[in-house]
Amino acid sequence: MADNIPIGFRFRPSEEELISLLWLKVTNQLDETDHVKEKILYGEGAEPWDVLGDDDVRWQFCDDSGKGASTKRMVYVFTKLRKLSAKKTARTAGLGTWDGETKSYPVEGMITGEKIGSRRMLSYVLNSGSIRVKGGWIIHEYWLDGALLNGLNSSHNTDYVLCRIIKDDSKYTKVKESAKKGKVAKEKEVGNRGCREVVLGKRKMNLEQESSQASKKSCSNPMDELPNLVNCD
Template sequence: MAMNIPIGFRFIPTDEELIGGFLWPRLMGMELPWNGIVEKDIYGDNAEPWKVFSDVVDGWQTKKEGSAIKSSIYAFTTLKNVPNSKRISRRAGGGTWGGQTGPKKIIRSDTGEIIGHSKMFSFERDDKAAPEDFGHWIMHEYSLSGRANGGDLVVCKITNCIKVSAASKKRAAQIDQDQLAVGFKKQKILFPAVEEEGFIVGDQSGQALDVDDDFVQSLIAGLDVEFVGGAGDESWLSAQF
């Protein structure tokens, strides 16, 4: 089970610390200084990021920037080759981790030695016209020097950016109402939010919108959600960021 970070602390490792303090010890079978880095198959069939991390509760770190909520998580994953090729497959369900930048060298500060490399990707869906909004997903991939081939283990920082806007409210109202909200059975969630002392709370108009599991999952992934009240068949939730 992942260890929670104490209140007031943030897991913000440098590139060098990710390589030397987590990836290398993990490969050597050594105990890690923090066990909140999950292990996931990021590539392959049915591996869209919102599905891969749908069961992860601990380990997320969330912050608000302007009108966006950014949730980040760290994960170990094993690279895979394209069949009958030495190229790395970046396919993930109905999309691809593309737009690669890098590789950027990661230098050990005390010796000047190159100990690894980092690359950045963004998740690109095949169906760009799909109505569902699962946010904008960015991945920073960190590998040991000379070990970024099929079968090699890497560590990734994956961030999902959700924009909270009037457009989000309109999309939510159009989502199929027959699906279940993740973890809350058939609930009505007051949204969009009004900022109030660091919390996202219900729409002041009191209008409840039915939303499906994928929308809720993408919106509140990584947030601490709690029940704050209800009336009849309506429940109000708040999510701290």
């Protein structure tokens, strides 16, 4: 991708500006920009490290003060929600789910003070039965609301949202490796009678018992302990 960005340029839009960009997208006046691409964040095979690994995605450091090494980077994308109903949205993404971390908060216009949008935060969590693993990915999701939403009509696609995605490089690689192990474990499960699958961490135990005493077989797949997700302001 050709890079003709001026030296020192930083893409740091305000929340009101993000809502304005989204309004242009929803009203069919904008497809995407150099700094806000359209990506599919939900559905089968939509693990974030795969979806956001394309060359056209522009990552920026969250902290570019130069005071120390930063492991957090961010990118902006448009995505289309997978609506199950008027009030329910499918949040699965590959082997994981984007889980809500906060309630929704209003975004107001600076001049009018009117509500023009809303936002919430979600984090990527790998699913494995009762085991849930966070690590390194969060979304700040923005959507049209209030005055801007009320002015739309049926020709406008309100399923679009704009997302600021933050990745902590020090954490997400461990989750990515755990996901790979989970896929391998699921493939091997077909031929392993007597083993109960628990992906990403706990040892699989043989449930068959001998008449005199229990005989256990280990199908180990240990998971590195992951730290909790740290937000990036």
